[in-house]
Amino acid sequence: MAEVLVYVDHVDGAVRKPTLELLTLARRVGEPVAVALGNGAGDTAAALAEHGAVKVLTHEAAEYADYLVVPKVDALQAAVAAVSAEGSLAAVLVPSSTEGKEIAARLALRLGSGIITDAVDLEAGDEGPVATQSVFAAAFTTKSRVSKGTPVITVKPNSAAVEAAPAAGAVEALSVTFSAAATGTKVTSRTPRESTGRPELTEAAIVVSGGRGVNGAENFAIIEALADSLGAAVGASRAAVDAGWYPHTNQVGQTGKSVSPQLYIASGISGAIQHRAGMQTSKTIVAINKDAEAPIFELVDYGVVGDLFDVVPQLTEEVKSRKG
Numbered sequence: 001m002a003e004v005l006v007y008v009d010h011v012d013g014a015v016r017k018p019t020l021e022l023l024t025l026a027r028r029v030g031e032p033v034a035v036a037l038g039n040g041a042g043d044t045a046a047a048l049a050e051h052g053a054v055k056v057l058t059h060e061a062a063e064y065a066d067y068l069v070v071p072k073v074d075a076l077q078a079a080v081a082a083v084s085a086e087g088s089l090a091a092v093l094v095p096s097s098t099e100g101k102e103i104a105a106r107l108a109l110r111l112g113s114g115i116i117t118d119a120v121d122l123e124a125g126d127e128g129p130v131a132t133q134s135v136f137a138a139a140f141t142t143k144s145r146v147s148k149g150t151p152v153i154t155v156k157p158n159s160a161a162v163e164a165a166p167a168a169g170a171v172e173a174l175s176v177t178f179s180a181a182a183t184g185t186k187v188t189s190r191t192p193r194e195s196t197g198r199p200e201l202t203e204a205a206i207v208v209s210g211g212r213g214v215n216g217a218e219n220f221a222i223i224e225a226l227a228d229s230l231g232a233a234v235g236a237s238r239a240a241v242d243a244g245w246y247p248h249t250n251q252v253g254q255t256g257k258s259v260s261p262q263l264y265i266a267s268g269i270s271g272a273i274q275h276r277a278g279m280q281t282s283k284t285i286v287a288i289n290k291d292a293e294a295p296i297f298e299l300v301d302y303g304v305v306g307d308l309f310d311v312v313p314q315l316t317e318e319v320k321s322r323k324g
Contacts, residue, residue, distance in 0.1 A: 104154045
């Protein structure tokens with residue numbers, strides 16, 4: 001069976017959820033071979049093996065932390081060469097983060113291969129992996145495959161459920177020679193992001209978002225309270241962010257972040273196309289809006305016509321009482 005390279009997104013050896021989702025998808029089209037780079041790469045092996053990696057290629061070097069994406073591209077190119085020399089390579093899968101998409105694009109260019117970004121599903125095809133995408137602001141669903149070279153595919157978080165599938169997970173050292181361009185852009189400083197204790201927005205299983213109807217930064221407290229009761233991330237529409245009510249890092253939409261959680265709750269959001277483009281692939285969508293004609297109700301699974309200042313606190317209390 002052909003092998004599938006999976007780029008591992010981890011923090012000092014702690015594997016992030018989107019990588020485990022990629023392993024689930026990779027098993028549909030071949031045997032997953034994980035590529036873990038940087039500090040703690042060797043510590044990822046147990047988690048990767050538990051979720052289906054038949055092999056884990058590791059390489060630790062200061063360049064991965066000290067410089068931007070090129071060292072990682074060099075390593076993935078080396079991994080492609082190593083796997084291709086031993087057998088057939090079906091695809092390279094990369095998490096669809098900002099960094100992941102840049103790595104994938106650079107790799108595809110070097111390989112002379114086609115690239116598919118922001119896939120939401122993956123299946124085996126007669127002529128190679130077939131990726132499903134939501135395009136044109138999620139108005140259409142397409143199925144595509146790469147017709148030239150080794151497919152390089154980035155996959156959006158929450159596109160597949162994480163499934164355990166214990167495999168050998170044999171650890172092998174990857175031989176990497178960095179290119180001259182690898183040290184071209186140096187990281188001069190880092191500022192740790194202040195933790196809110198909530199899940200990462202793009203990876204969260206539940207997202208609660210507020211929009212113009214929240215009517216002020218101080219009122220986002222009721223959105224946060226509902227999110228915390230559900231163990232959810234907090235999002236915001238562009239209108240709320242532009243008004244200065246919530247940070248841009250939490251913006252959901254075409255010019256913000258795209259999310260695809262199991263449950264998306266939109267409170268006081270009209271449903272403009274800009275916002276819909278960032279959340280329309282959510283599995284279940286609930287809207288709370290006092291305007292019964294709001295466009296958001298066109299795509300929801302459940303809609304509540306009512307004042308969010310009445311509905312959201314009641315919903316929060318109901319969630320707390322059921323959990324209690």
